[in-house]
Amino acid sequence: MKMESAERYAALALLEWQIELGVTEAICDTPVDRFALPAAMDAPGLAPSAAHAGAGGDAQKQPLASPVVQRSAQTDPVAAAERAAAAAQSLDDLRQTIADFPHCDLRRGGRSLVFGDGIAGAPLMVLGEAPDKEEDRTGTPFAGQAGVLLDRMLAAIGRGRADEEAPVYLAT
Structure with missing residues (x-):
């Protein structure tokens, strides 16, 4: 089935835009749970294994470009959040608990x-x-x-x- 000419050019323009933004690999045929990557990923700067590399076979040569903060294996953010929230006795306490919670990567991009x-x-x-x-x-x-x-x-x-x-x- 052939793509219409306008659709083809639109698709090519989108691909060029993605490359310009730094996209280096296609989405894999199967989903990858980035939160369950191998233990070797805990060290900053390591690239994903070839099994997680997707279409490109040279993923082991590329540095990891993820903005996710690396945590030690001992930190369970969900359990820590549940404990902190359970300790809050009022909305003001809960607000302060959330403001002080260190295990949420969203706070790195937010202003308030x-x-x-x-x-x-x-x-x-x-x-x-x-x-x-x-x-x-x-x-x-x-x-x-x-x-x-x-x-x-x-x-x-x-x-x-x-x-x-x-x-x-x-x-x-």
């Missing part, structure tokens, strides 16, 4: 902790997706244009972030 806004214990809680650029900048969930729209929607039903009579709590 986006935890919650509004009145804690409110009968209405709105959960959003992962923080976007504006939320990261302000440290507040539902910031920017999305926040303005949500505030208008809440006002239409007689609720608000800081409304003592009809409170709402927002979180990501």
